[in-house]
Amino acid sequence: MTAEDKVVGVIGGMGPDATIDFMTRVLRCTPAEVDQDHVRMLVDQNPRIPSRQLAMKGEGEDPGRALAASAAGLEAGGAEFIVMPCNSAHAWENDIRAAMAIPFVSIVDTSVSRARQRAGNGPIGLLTTPGCFAAGLYQSALAGGESVLQTADELEDTLAFVDRIKAGDKSGNVETGLRELGERLVARGAKALIAACTELPLVLDQSMFSVPLVLSTEVLAEKTVALALGQEPLPEA
Amino acid sequence: MTAEDKVVGVIGGMGPDATIDFMTRVLRCTPAEVDQDHVRMLVDQNPRIPSRQLAMKGEGEDPGRALAASAAGLEAGGAEFIVMPCNSAHAWENDIRAAMAIPFVSIVDTSVSRARQRAGNGPIGLLTTPGCFAAGLYQSALAGGESVLQTADELEDTLAFVDRIKAGDKSGNVETGLRELGERLVARGAKALIAACTELPLVLDQSMFSVPLVLSTEVLAEKTVALALGQEPLPEA
Known part of the structure; x- marks a missing residue:
């Protein structure tokens, strides 16, 4: 990792095991010999975010506010772009984008x-x-x-x-x-x-x-490493 | 996880694999059926922190400033206590404590x-x-x-x-x-x-x-879950 590398913000915890799986895949696809070769990530491992499945059925609290707060917090902490290893939560992508000024990299677009x-x-x-x-x-x-x-x-x-x-x-x-x-x-x-x-x-x-x-999860991890290491340009915010 | 549960701040990335191992152990020792039962953690997966081994030999940059900045960032993001799954980095525990007003839970004391x-x-x-x-x-x-x-x-x-x-x-x-x-x-x-x-x-x-x-790593994970879920009182800051 060099000074030019980008800090990744991760809206996580949906579920927490999937976020750990994402972090592990990021680690595995980063060429590294020592700690300092790795990508820096700020991870909000936040299982408190309301259920996406219930909200979509109109039965639970809307997760949009919690997702937006997580994104804003990660940006304030120094993240330079945001990823979210949960597909369903991308239904609230607009709330997330509205809460911050840094790029959001969609798991949906990357996977398709x-x-x-x-x-x-x-x-x-x-x-x-x-x-x-x-x-x-x-x-x-x-x-x-x-x-x-x-x-x-x-x-x-x-x-x-x-x-x-x-x-x-x-x-x-x-x-x-x-x-x-x-x-x-x-x-x-x-x-x-x-x-x-x-x-x-x-x-x-x-x-x-x-x-x-x-x-x-895997394709988002590969994309994250490529963006963080500057192998691909960041998308527009 | 209930509203009374504590948000954990994790100074991580030393190495990144050890931080993932810590997160996995936290997950495994939390009684949970759905996402929302889990502990919220803000994780600074920060491999940019200078080598602790080199610094201790007087050969590298002092990691104290980076560790203090990580702690302050996690507190600003909402962490209610701080843990750090790296033993050697505890040599800079005083820099970390000086940078924040929330409790720091030592892996050394917990392990001993x-x-x-x-x-x-x-x-x-x-x-x-x-x-x-x-x-x-x-x-x-x-x-x-x-x-x-x-x-x-x-x-x-x-x-x-x-x-x-x-x-x-x-x-x-x-x-x-x-x-x-x-x-x-x-x-x-x-x-x-x-x-x-x-x-x-x-x-x-x-x-x-x-x-x-x-x-x-395991005993710190167990302690972290006990503190986050309120099974044990937080130590003094």
């Missing part, structure tokens, strides 16, 4: 961009939660290309597994169930899959699938 | 307290780095009881393994070498060992040793 590379011109399958789906984030980003979407039942089944992962259950049953949900999208024509929930990479990996699997 | 419980009244063996040793942190905390200390050569050997862990090498050679260094202290009479460097718990665990092993 990678999936397009991996799928060739084929359809992209979206494995996600009802909250993230209802926000339409990925559907908007995937517009202009073919996609394969989950049914309402499949989305609820995915969330049930995600909630088990959040409760600490990474057993074979969870893994098998999620793999089966992904392979249904392949059976319906998907040539690549996006794991569009940061809990999913805690149990899923490429070896389990018959088509390329884009892990949203 | 646990080691006394585990060793009965027997001698405590100290596995650490030359920088941490030269600062005399653990020797002061262990005064009044028997301890078994490493020779200068053993301290340098420990640091060589620590530097390999920081470079990403967690191979069997590193594990075996460190275990052998620990067992030498046992051979010289230690009834418990303190792994007084937060890189060590990345490769060592209790199963490798013939006496109780106190992992400084």
